[in-house]
Amino acid sequence: MSKIELGEVQETLLIPLYCRAIESKKKNPKIKDEEAVQLIDKIDYDFSKFKQGKGSMVGIVARTSILDRETQNFINNYPDAIVICIGCGLCTRYKRLDLKNVYWYNLDFPDVIDTRNRLLSKNNENDPIFNIAKSCLDDTWPKDIKELNDNKKDILIIIEGVLMFFTEDEVKHLINIIKTNFIHQKVTIFAEIMHTIPSKFTKFHDTVNKTNATFKWGIRHAKDIEKLDSDIKYIEEWHYYDEFSFDDSALCHTLGKIPGMKNISNKIAHLEINPSN
Incomplete structure (x- = not known):
């Protein structure tokens, strides 16, 4: 068993890891993440405290399904792109997708990247998959993207399970870091957004x-x-809620039909930054 030490926000990365593993163990899983299954058996942590998180389970399955699908669609359209996973945690998405000729960067705090380096590996040692051990609010992280100034490469930034832990000023700062460093090409962003109401509770x-x-x-x-x-x-x-149609939960079907309820749930926003325009 591997003991890990993580900061307060960083600890939340274990929630999606656990949910992906539990879903993957089902007879007919909506997502399949064998790496997550192996990891929760390796990590010395009391995952049982997340066992009653039914809402989190459904939400993370939906989130994973959306981001896997839309990231693959992006890569299919831009097979030579750069993909940057901000707040990567122990995300294993790059292992589930056909990466074509993509350069994939995982960005997170040093304690998280240290954990990744110990527990996760590339599919192939020659794969262009890199880890950056910095906060995404550190102005210098874009300089670690080797292909930064290649204006022929399209950029996709995935921000999953991150923004709700920031202040609004920190969200603005992250946007500014992106737009002032990736100035030669349009940047596509898939960002998880939380509604104002749950963010207060x-x-x-x-x-x-x-x-x-x-x-x-x-x-x-x-x-x-x-x-x-x-x-x-x-x-x-x-x-x-648009992904919940595949779920067996009657509650999910019911809540999804209530006006306004869909908007209060988390969602993935497709955004673009193009400072040259």
Whole structure:
């Protein structure tokens, strides 16, 4: 068993890891992450405290399904792109996708990257998959992207399970880091967005409340993120409730039909930053 030491927010990375593993063990799983199954058996941690997190389970399965699908679609369209996974945690998405000729960067705090380096490996040692041990609010992380100035490469940035733990000023700072460093090409962003209401009630969240992390930010509508910076553009969004049709839960079906309820759930926003325009 491997003992890990993580900061308060970093500890939340174990929630999606656990949920992906539990879903993967089902007879007919909606997602399949064998790496997650192996990892929860390797890590010395009391995962049982997340066992009652039914809402988190359904949400993370939906989130994973959306991001796997849309990331693969992006790669299919831009097979030579750069993909940057901000707040990567122990995400294993790159192992589930056909990466074509993509350069894949995982970015997270040093304690998280140290954990990744100990527990996760590439499919092949020659794969262009790299880890950056920095906070995404550190202005210098883009300099670690070797292909930064290759204006022929399209950029996809995935921000999953991160923004709700930031203040609004920190969200603005992250946007500014991206737009001031990736100035030669359009940047596509897939960002998980939390609504204002749940962002105020961490204590009622069915898994995060088992940690010392606290939600700090949410917005009423994903399009409202355009108000934070004139260079960011909202394109579309994918609601978790739209993925719940494959779930057996009658509650999910019922809640998804209540006006406004879909918008209050988390969603993935498809955004673009193109400072040259």
